[in-house]
Amino acid sequence: MTIETFTIECDNVNGTLRRIWTIIEQRGWYVRSLLVEEIEDGSITRVQVSPHGNNRSVETLRLQLERLINVRHVKLERRSRQKPSQWKEIPHAAVI
Amino acid sequence: MTSPALSPASSPETLPHTGAQLVIESLLAQGVDTVFGYPGGAIMPVYDAIPGSGLKHILCRHEQGCAFAAAAVGRMTGKAGVCLATSGPGATNLVTGIADAFMDSVPLVAITGQVGQPVMGTDAFQEIDTFGITMPIVKHSYIVRHADDIPAVIAEAFQIAESGRPGPVLVDLPKDIQQAVTSAAPLEGSTSMTPIDVDEDALRRAEALIQQAERPLFYLGGGIVRSGATQVVRDLVEQTGIPAFCTLQGLGVLPTGHPSLLGMLGMHGCKAANLAVQEADLLIVVGARFDDRATGKLDAFAPKAGIVHFDRDASEISKLRHANVGVACEIKPVLEAFRPEPQDISAWQAQCEEWKEAYPARYDAPGEGIFAPALLKELSEQAGDSFVGVADVGQHQMWIAQHCRFSRPQAHLTSGGLGSMGFSLPTALGAKVAEPDATVVSISGDGGVMMNIQELATLNRYKIPLKVMVINNSRLGMVRQWQELFFDGNFSEVDLSDNPDFAKVAEAFGIPAFTISKRDEVSAGIDRFLKAEGPIFMHVVIDPSENVWPLVAPGKSNSEMMEADDDY
Numbered sequence: 001m002t003i004e005t006f007t008i009e010c011d012n013v014n015g016t017l018r019r020i021w022t023i024i025e026q027r028g029w030y031v032r033s034l035l036v037e038e039i040e041d042g043s044i045t046r047v048q049v050s051p052h053g054n055n056r057s058v059e060t061l062r063l064q065l066e067r068l069i070n071v072r073h074v075k076l077e078r079r080s081r082q083k084p085s086q087w088k089e090i091p092h093a094a095v096i
Numbered sequence: 097m098t099s100p101a102l103s104p105a106s107s108p109e110t111l112p113h114t115g116a117q118l119v120i121e122s123l124l125a126q127g128v129d130t131v132f133g134y135p136g137g138a139i140m141p142v143y144d145a146i147p148g149s150g151l152k153h154i155l156c157r158h159e160q161g162c163a164f165a166a167a168a169v170g171r172m173t174g175k176a177g178v179c180l181a182t183s184g185p186g187a188t189n190l191v192t193g194i195a196d197a198f199m200d201s202v203p204l205v206a207i208t209g210q211v212g213q214p215v216m217g218t219d220a221f222q223e224i225d226t227f228g229i230t231m232p233i234v235k236h237s238y239i240v241r242h243a244d245d246i247p248a249v250i251a252e253a254f255q256i257a258e259s260g261r262p263g264p265v266l267v268d269l270p271k272d273i274q275q276a277v278t279s280a281a282p283l284e285g286s287t288s289m290t291p292i293d294v295d296e297d298a299l300r301r302a303e304a305l306i307q308q309a310e311r312p313l314f315y316l317g318g319g320i321v322r323s324g325a326t327q328v329v330r331d332l333v334e335q336t337g338i339p340a341f342c343t344l345q346g347l348g349v350l351p352t353g354h355p356s357l358l359g360m361l362g363m364h365g366c367k368a369a370n371l372a373v374q375e376a377d378l379l380i381v382v383g384a385r386f387d388d389r390a391t392g393k394l395d396a397f398a399p400k401a402g403i404v405h406f407d408r409d410a411s412e413i414s415k416l417r418h419a420n421v422g423v424a425c426e427i428k429p430v431l432e433a434f435r436p437e438p439q440d441i442s443a444w445q446a447q448c449e450e451w452k453e454a455y456p457a458r459y460d461a462p463g464e465g466i467f468a469p470a471l472l473k474e475l476s477e478q479a480g481d482s483f484v485g486v487a488d489v490g491q492h493q494m495w496i497a498q499h500c501r502f503s504r505p506q507a508h509l510t511s512g513g514l515g516s517m518g519f520s521l522p523t524a525l526g527a528k529v530a531e532p533d534a535t536v537v538s539i540s541g542d543g544g545v546m547m548n549i550q551e552l553a554t555l556n557r558y559k560i561p562l563k564v565m566v567i568n569n570s571r572l573g574m575v576r577q578w579q580e581l582f583f584d585g586n587f588s589e590v591d592l593s594d595n596p597d598f599a600k601v602a603e604a605f606g607i608p609a610f611t612i613s614k615r616d617e618v619s620a621g622i623d624r625f626l627k628a629e630g631p632i633f634m635h636v637v638i639d640p641s642e643n644v645w646p647l648v649a650p651g652k653s654n655s656e657m658m659e660a661d662d663d664y
Binding site: 014015018019022026057059060063064066067068069 | 227228231232235236237239241256261409410411414415
């Protein structure tokens with residue numbers, strides 16, 4: 001299973017995290033783990049995602065996340081890991 | 097939230113005022129003159145502020161109609177239309193129209209009432225998570241938590257809806273915010289958005305690829321229309337002489353009959369366009385997104401072609417087809433500065449012309465019955481340059497795309513991405529409000545018209561001189577066609593032969609109506625239809641077994657087109 005890790009810097013605005021989660025799920029990926037850190041003027045989210053199927057472009061997902069209004073920057077941290085990190089995994093049905 | 101581009105409107109005499117009044121004043125400050133809405137409990141303070149405000153309100157008869165009509169303003173003008181609805185069912189009824197705007201990148205501002213903040217989250221009466229429900233189908237959304245934020249939220253909503261790749265923006269207004277007293281003033285102008293940096297190197301590489309290409313083609317999509325770049329693209333096509341084809345949303349970018357235009361590509365596209373794309377060695381894609389209805393089997397699409405892709409949305413570039421050169425940009429200014437110089441492509445131009453001549457549209461269907469393609473062609477030609485054809489979804493939608501004459505992109509409004517039945521009547525209503533001098537024609541099938549037929553009451557109420565045509569084959573025609581071709585003729589739940597008499601229904605709504613069913617009634621019928629001064633309804637009965645040709649079967653390459661038998 002391919003695992004991609006993004007670092008997402010965004011405004012600390014109502015709904016931003018939910019919007020990020022929605023885009024990931026909507027575009028054919030699922031969230032394996034999620035870590036959110038508040039910073040002085042916003043938040044940084046580290047998210048690990050895996051694709052449903054093999055024909056998904058991670059760069060396209062990066063750009064789809066980056067076009068969200070309150071998202072400032074999305075960086076693809078590392079590509080194609082085979083194991084998830086040790087972050088606590090959030091159940092698939094969890095709602096943020 | 098505000099930026100220097102915003103400035104307070106002249107202070108209203110009514111300060112302090114309520115949040116609801118501030119919403120109306122903020123809309124007026126954004127230049128909105130008309131909204132489409134339907135009142136209800138959680139939006140009542142806003143409705144209380146409308147009378148005497150100077151804002152015109154059009155009461156549609158279903159919130160879905162409000163959303164489609166408001167989006168039509170965006171489709172026609174590029175400025176966001178506005179729809180208003182209450183919480184709960186009012187908001188959920190907007191969803192189809194919002195989704196349609198999202199899929200077709202149409203600017204729209206949807207304002208919904210919400211239960212008061214003290215009861216949000218308690219399953220209060222008509223409470224629903226509008227913000228969450230609409231999240232996947234909006235460009236952005238807000239829940240307003242402080243009345244003082246209303247001016248900036250409304251200004252930002254318009255800016256987001258109209259800028260970049262346009263789209264719908266939702267503003268959810270809790271009732272207590274509408275009732276709160278505030279001294280905030282509405283803001284004129286809009287928030288500023290960061291312009292996209294143009295990759296000059298990519299432009300030069302694109303020019304080099306075009307110069308090397310022996311069989312280049314322009315692939316023109318709806319992004320051109322949303323960017324206001326129609327004339328720039330026309331100039332570019334004419335300057336280079338490169339043949340072009342359009343997507344469904346790109347129809348009208350080049351006027352019908354333009355010498356460089358091969359027609360629409362895709363599932364029901366022109367054979368000349370589909371053949372040319374398979375032979376091209378370079379596609380210059382402008383504001384298009386390689387939609388599956390356009391490309392057919394993606395792996396087999398344009399197999400010999402390199403790709404130069406211009407789009408405002410960087411995430412569309414290389415999403416489905418790798419671009420050799422991708423240029424994420426504001427299309428209009430970049431193409432104004434783009435000056436490709438192709439080599440001698442006269443042999444390729446001649447080949448494209450040969451395909452056009454070899455595969456013209458056919459109007460020689462046998463029989464006495466009305467042949468819808470011929471009727472639609474005649475309708476658009478008689479209406480002339482003022483024609484705006486608003487399709488619903490199904491067979492007639494493809495016949496309109498194939499056979500009508502479009503002088504500009506706004507002459508063809510269609511639910512391209514979402515493919516939403518019920519689109520035509522309320523969208524046409526909104527288009528006529530946005531452009532009163534246009535000859536706006538709503539064209540539906542007998543299935544689609546029933547999905548928003550209540551809007552005939554809106555036409556009658558406001559005496560909107562809209563022309564409504566229903567092409568009735570007593571079937572869900574496109575589904576029937578697919579069942580005939582791909583499901584062994586197992587016709588399942590497509591018979592609508594118990595439809596009401598549509599002319600009588602229209603008359604019951606107060607709209608003059610008539611029916612035609614024979615070929616020799618077409619010319620006189622169109623004449624009467626187009627000469628009517630007020631709203632009019634024309635019911636056209638056609639053969640239920642008629643199919644749309646040509647057709648690329650699902651999962652097949654565009655080179656494998658199914659065509660009508662010689663005897664139809």
